[in-house]
Amino acid sequence: MTEVAHTPRVFSGIKPSGGLTLGNYLGAIKRFVATQGQGMETIYCVVDLHAITVWQDPADLTNATREVAAGYLASGLDPAQSILFNQSQVSAHAELGWILNCVARLGWMNRMTQFKEKAGKNAEKQSLGLYAYPSLMAADILLYHATHVPVGEDQKQHVELTRDIAAKFNHDYKVPEFFPLPEPVIEGPATRVMNLRDGTKKMSKSGESDMERINMTDDADTIAKKFKKARTDPEPLPETYDELSERPEARNLVDIFAALSDTKPEEVLADYAGAGWGQFKPALAELAVSKLAPISVEMARMMNDPAEIDNILGKGADRAMEIATPILHRTYDIVGMIRSRGR
Secondary structure, three states, X not given: OOOOOOOOEEEEEEOOXXXXXXXXXXXXXXXXXXXXXXXOXXXXXXXXXXXXXXXXXHHXXXXXXXXXXXXXXXXXXXOOOOEEEEHHHOOHHHXXXXXXXXXXXXXXXXXXXXXXXXXXXXXXXXXXXHHHHHHHHHHHHHOOOOOEEEOOHHHHHXXXXXXXXXXXXXXXXXXXXXXXXXXXEOOOOOOOOEOOOOOOOEOOOOOOOHHHOOEOOOOHHHHHHHHXXXXXXXXXXXXXXXXXXXXXHHHHHHHXXXXXXXXOHHHHHXXXXXXXXXXXXXXXXXXXXXXXXXXXXXXXXHHOOHHHHHHHHHHHHHHHHHHHHHHHHHHHHHHOOOOOOOO
């Protein structure tokens, strides 16, 4: 049977654990919003099944799932233009995930650096889900025959694994065009936002100090305070971006400024070369407040009306299932599963 050509389609998701940060906004959500209306279907997910690879308090998971959805919506994601849903409402993710577990090879999973980083010396005590979640991520993507996956640099390896799994499935079952080989989309400044107290570490939801990160729920005063207190070095800003290669905190703040202002780091330095931090950090704080404070206000409004969020997620799940179900059923047919119910 000849497979149809693949519709250009974007898929990506954010895990609801620990709250959204500026890293989520600049590295993901801002780019998701910009992709709307660009000629490709856009599907965005709150990947709550991924969240439980480590223990989550059930009430906290419910709240965090709504908060991620509120972050998407407050940042400009339009549920009329994009499909927005939480992963667990579309059971096909888990179903395809199992099939792809049986396609992925153990050696491939052993090469996934994120598991090694998260598990550390306690790998034997980690859940099987944490080990296998890159295979579920492959299912998330391939379930929609997605062709493009906006991700941060740290997720590129998982998209490459998705391509390997898709290629092996297509080869093993002699359906060379069934699953597309999706392309990771990594572009723009600040695709990896770093810690405000240590520019060598990624900004994290789970960092020890709240001053390390900008939370998307922070109010205007808190955002300004955190940027003004961000760690820097004694040198003024240079003329060229290359001169920041050994200045991680300075480079991070310049990258953030560029991403928030939709410019390039080189353009930021053209405006601020020779400036000290007493000039640059207040300007960055003012810019950040102008961009982020309205989002935090809208998120707070939405979180006070969880029924509105749940309704949007439910409708999005219905739309997602319209795409996913035929692809899952075709996958079952290819694998040789009998599907005689309701046919």
